[in-house]
Amino acid sequence: MNGFAKGKDVTVYLDGIILGGVREVQFNVKSTVYNIGEYLTDIPAAKIPSRSHCVKLKLENAYLAPFDCMETLELCQNGERIIFSGCAVSDISASIPPRGEVVNTVTVEAAERSIIHE
Numbered sequence: 854m855n856g857f858a859k860g861k862d863v864t865v866y867l868d869g870i871i872l873g874g875v876r877e878v879q880f881n882v883k884s885t886v887y888n889i890g891e892y893l894t895d896i897p898a899a900k901i902p903s904r905s906h907c908v909k910l911k912l913e914n915a916y917l918a919p920f921d922c923m924e925t926l927e928l929c930q931n932g933e934r935i936i937f938s939g940c941a942v943s944d945i946s947a948s949i950p951p952r953g954e955v956v957n958t959v960t961v962e963a964a965e966r967s968i969i970h971e
C-alpha cells in the first residue's frame with residue numbers, strides 16, 4: 854500500500870505527541886528477498902523475504918531530536934489511523950529551496966503497520 858498526503862490533511866504523532874511543521878508525508882512498502890546459496894556453489898538453497906514499511910516526512914524547520922528515540926509513528930487522516938511500530942530512522946537530509954527556508958526530509962522504516970478505521 855502506498856500513500857501520499859499534504860501536511861494540512863494529515864496529523865503526525867511521534868509516540869503520542871503531535872509533530873508540527875509537516876509539509877508532506879509519503880509511505881510505501883519495501884520488499885527485499887535475500888538469496889542463501891549453497892556452500893562453494895552459486896546455487897540458491899533458500900530465499901528469505903523481508904518486508905518493511907517506509908515513511909518519508911518533509912518537515913519545515915523541525916526540531917529533529919524526537920526522532921532519536923521514537924518507538925511508534927502514527928498518521929491520522931480522514932477518520933483513519935495508520936500506526937507504524939518498530940520504527941528506526943534510516944535517513945535524515947535537509948534542503949534549502951530558493952525561498953531560503955530549510956526543509957528537512959526524514960525517512961523512517963518500520964517493522965509493522967496497523968490500520969484503525971474510526
